[in-house]
Amino acid sequence: MRKPFIAGNWKMHKTINEATDYGELFVQKLKDEQVDFSKVDVALFVPYIHMSALKVIFLLRGIDVGAQNMFYEEKGAFTGEISPTMLSDLGIERVIIGHSERRKYFGETSAACAKKLNAAYTHDIKPVLCVGEDLKDREAGRHKDAVRTMLLESFEGIHAEEAEFAAVAYEPLWAIGTGKTATPEQAEEMTALIRSVLAEKYGSAVADNIIIQYGGSVNEENIAELMAKEDIDGALVGGASLDAAKFAKIVAFDDSVRKDSLKQVSVKNILKK
Numbered sequence: 001m002r003k004p005f006i007a008g009n010w011k012m013h014k015t016i017n018e019a020t021d022y023g024e025l026f027v028q029k030l031k032d033e034q035v036d037f038s039k040v041d042v043a044l045f046v047p048y049i050h051m052s053a054l055k056v057i058f059l060l061r062g063i064d065v066g067a068q069n070m071f072y073e074e075k076g077a078f079t080g081e082i083s084p085t086m087l088s089d090l091g092i093e094r095v096i097i098g099h100s101e102r103r104k105y106f107g108e109t110s111a112a113c114a115k116k117l118n119a120a121y122t123h124d125i126k127p128v129l130c131v132g133e134d135l136k137d138r139e140a141g142r143h144k145d146a147v148r149t150m151l152l153e154s155f156e157g158i159h160a161e162e163a164e165f166a167a168v169a170y171e172p173l174w175a176i177g178t179g180k181t182a183t184p185e186q187a188e189e190m191t192a193l194i195r196s197v198l199a200e201k202y203g204s205a206v207a208d209n210i211i212i213q214y215g216g217s218v219n220e221e222n223i224a225e226l227m228a229k230e231d232i233d234g235a236l237v238g239g240a241s242l243d244a245a246k247f248a249k250i251v252a253f254d255d256s257v258r259k260d261s262l263k264q265v266s267v268k269n270i271l272k273k
């Protein structure tokens with residue numbers, strides 16, 4: 001069974017004081033919400049400068065600290081970049097790769113994502129690969145092809161035993177930071193497509209183990225409905241993760257909905273046989 005994975009992406013937000021205040025409050029809020037860490041993996045993807053301080057605050061508290069990006073080279077004349085070696089030296093075990101804002105504002109291609117995935121695996125850093133169509137592709141009915149292409153290009157050269165440790169975040173661009181969430185049905189259609197593309201490439205045993213998140217205006221109101229869907233194993237949360245109390249509520253989503261849905265899935269599978 002796939003363990004739900006709820007992650008926050010702070011993007012370019014918070015000063016060091018704001019980050020440490022948040023860290024302490026978040027630990028408290030998760031306690032208040034009685035979050036059971038055996039049932040959910042939690043991570044915060046923060047700016048590089050906050051990683052050390054937050055790692056100390058979250059030590060033994062069940063919250064991972066991750067990077068929002070990294071370069072694929074080990075070292076060299078790449079001004080302004082951070083290498084996988086530097087991240088693992090800091091004890092960072094997760095990284096977001098190919099976020100739509102990296103692709104849009106910094107020209108990151110799926111070919112570069114493939115190199116980054118490869119570098120992440122070399123350093124035992126678990127990647128969250130982001131894929132998602134823009135509004136033009138969605139309106140033209142090309143969203144499935146667009147996501148399929150991004151996925152296959154980004155996983156180019158990645159082996160099955162590595163792919164199993166990836167998470168994929170389906171993030172339709174038209175839903176990021178817009179307040180417009182994909183409906184749970186739209187999100188499920190695309191996360192199921194992602195799983196089937198991964199199954200074609202790696203086989204269903206591997207694809208069944210890959211965590212697929214939904215991202216795009218997730219909040220404490222819509223999380224349970226999204227998590228009830230069969231192929232949605234978690235969420236990548238931008239705006240709503242900036243508020244410790246709100247994000248703790250998202251992490252503490254009502255997982256009874258998910259269990260019910262898993263039961264329905266097995267009933268559906270039994271009926272199919």
Ligand code: PEP
Binds near residue numbers: 011171179216237238
């Ligand atoms: C994101 O940054 O990955 C994201 C999904 O942002 P938001 O939740 O604000 O839409």
